Amino acid sequence: MAERIPVFTHPDCVRHDPGAGHPETPARLQAVLARLAREPLVDLRQATPAGPEQLLTTHPEHHLQLLQAISQQGGGAVSLDTTASAASWAAVLAATGAVREALGHAMETGGHAFAAVRPPGHHALSNRAMGFCLVNNVIVAARAAQAGGRERILIVDWDVHHGNGTQALMEHDAGIRFVSMHQHPWYPGTGMAHERGVGNVFNVPRGAGAPRQLYVEDLWAAVHAATEGWPPDLVLISAGYDAMLGDPLGGFTLEAEDYAGLTLRLRERFPSVPLVALLEGGYNPSRLSEGVAATVGAMT
Numbered sequence: 001m002a003e004r005i006p007v008f009t010h011p012d013c014v015r016h017d018p019g020a021g022h023p024e025t026p027a028r029l030q031a032v033l034a035r036l037a038r039e040p041l042v043d044l045r046q047a048t049p050a051g052p053e054q055l056l057t058t059h060p061e062h063h064l065q066l067l068q069a070i071s072q073q074g075g076g077a078v079s080l081d082t083t084a085s086a087a088s089w090a091a092v093l094a095a096t097g098a099v100r101e102a103l104g105h106a107m108e109t110g111g112h113a114f115a116a117v118r119p120p121g122h123h124a125l126s127n128r129a130m131g132f133c134l135v136n137n138v139i140v141a142a143r144a145a146q147a148g149g150r151e152r153i154l155i156v157d158w159d160v161h162h163g164n165g166t167q168a169l170m171e172h173d174a175g176i177r178f179v180s181m182h183q184h185p186w187y188p189g190t191g192m193a194h195e196r197g198v199g200n201v202f203n204v205p206r207g208a209g210a211p212r213q214l215y216v217e218d219l220w221a222a223v224h225a226a227t228e229g230w231p232p233d234l235v236l237i238s239a240g241y242d243a244m245l246g247d248p249l250g251g252f253t254l255e256a257e258d259y260a261g262l263t264l265r266l267r268e269r270f271p272s273v274p275l276v277a278l279l280e281g282g283y284n285p286s287r288l289s290e291g292v293a294a295t296v297g298a299m300t
């Protein structure tokens with residue numbers, strides 16, 4: 001019998017509100033949760049929010065205090081392109097709790113898990129919010145996994161944008177390898193193939209509008225290159241769905257079944273290794289919900 005896959009979330013992740021008309025809308029996560037609620041093999045779980053100290057592996061205290069203060073004042077701009085609302089600090093702590101519980105499930109049982117969270121994280125730098133991201137969820141997860149003894153962590157970032165924050169936070173750490181496929185040239189402008197960190201960064205910049213098979217096969221080739229002779233003991237997925245055809249913030253052409261295919265390939269290549277996927281972007285809520293459902297379905 002297929003295993004039920006836990007999806008960790010929290011209502012505070014829906015309450016974070018960057019403002020009317022903003023593409024990173026609460027409707028995104030609402031659509032995902034409504035879609036997953038119809039999946040018999042999905043076990044939706046409400047996480048316990050984290051304490052702020054659990055973010056100190058990744059961010060200095062002053063960054064966290066700034067986010068908290070802006071929320072307490074009722075919201076406002078955190079950086080040029082990123083806004084917090086009164087509910088955003090609570091959303092950050094709830095998302096961190098969901099990410100940590102998804103990771104905890106993987107570490108304790110060896111099973112796969114998904115964290116359905118907002119705000120997204122992969123653009124957040126150590127001391128700066130950007131690109132709708134307040135804290136870097138996938139690096140928080142990687143640091144917690146390292147504290148738990150994981151030594152070779154593969155991060156696969158299939159969001160249409162380069163995970164510049166993730167790269168900046170891991171590029172000196174040989175215990176983490178980062179594979180990112182993203183549209184280029186595009187926001188945030190980083191992610192060239194020659195950016196290699198300490199040999200642990202594998203960027204796959206590609207132009208818009210190519211056949212979907214090209215994106216899938218090029219991403220897969222980079223996963224191969226990153227893990228040849230370097231078997232990961234954990235795979236984290238920065239799971240953005242703005243690389244799907246028709247996304248308002250991207251020009252790639254992927255379909256929901258491509259995420260299922262990539263998830264299955266990761267399971268086949270790393271058979272006893274847990275996969276933990278964290279929601280990043282994806283700005284067509286209905287398409288996003290299909291992409292997430294395909295990913296979680298391929299984990300069962």
Ligand SMILES: [Zn+2]
Pocket residue numbers: 159160161240242280281282
């Ligand atoms: Zn994105």
